[in-house]
Amino acid sequence: MTDRGNEAYFGQRLLRWYRKERRDLPWRRSRDPYHIWVSEIMLQQTRVDTVIPYFNRFVERYPTLRHLAEAPEEDVLKHWEGLGYYSRARNLQAAVREVVERYGGEVPRGKAEVSGLKGVGPYTAGAILSIAYDQPEPAVDGNVMRVLSRYFCLEDDIARPATRTAMEGLARSLIPEGQAADFNQALMELGAMVCTPKSPSCPSCPVGERCEGRLRGREKELPVKTKPKKARPVYRIAALIEGTGANAGRVLVCQRPETGLLARMWELPHVEVPDDKVWGRLDEAAGRLKAALAEEGIRVRVDASEEVGEAQHVFTHLVWNIKVLGAAVLDEREAAGSGYRWVGAAEFESYAWPNVFRKLLTEYFLFRQKA
DNA sequence: AAAGCGGGGCA
């Protein structure tokens, strides 16, 4: 299927196209392995246009790996706010600290060493080694699997790990001598700009005339990918608790656990209820909220008639449906415990919030400001 | 192999 002549055709046509059409992206203006690394972590499951402003802020705030290694964790999380998949931020900082301690502050050049860093999987390791150090390692992401599936008319399910492994072997065999950096980026660039998921621009494709998928009229059916399961709805009741006296103008918030969903981010205290029926009955919902807070040592009076907000937050694997009820603490000293804080409009911006709570609280503080 | 893990853009 891939005789020498076709490999040369593919690589040379792709490289020529890339050197003419490549986008001017912030991380392409440097060969600093640390900058390449940061960009690749941010780009995991995240679009280029979304990443650009985050990348620029991040490298300005943490110009070198040592700056990042020495930063407070919550500072790093705050810079990641809104980007999603927050374990990436924690893993990245843990990994740069390891590079400082074990490799003298220089991103290692060995495949085993790079792959051993937290948050660095097969794709990211290949991307760092090829783009920063020009090593002939494949970097197979969703773009590359789509391009190869179409070009070679491969019907293997790209959701299967075994397919990705096979694609790595194929991609490795296609790397032109000494041009791994440009070739890998060219492959991804083609997937992003020409060989797009829907309605690919085959007429302007540099390798279209030998694309098996297109020649067989199959380009729109490829790649084959099993569908993910639908997100599961969950129902939650949150408390908006306003402070009084010294805490006037502030709201009681709490920090999420160290691991799992939205780890270490801040939110309104809330409780999950079994189903949408309980969620819809405000008196029962209020009772469950009050009981949950009592478990934390915080006694509150919840006003079931005072629904102050409602929001939906869609994750990949679940959907949060949130009702917000107004409430008041009986004794403000009870809410001084670990993980709980009174936060006002002034401090609000220095905490890291999931989007849904950032929106709810922004709305609230704006409302209070007017009142 | 399957599930957990964000958020946004686009047809």
Place this chain on the structure above:
DNA sequence: TGCCCAGCTTT
């Protein structure tokens, strides 16, 4: 609405 995005880690 559903799909996909320069994926990795844990179970």
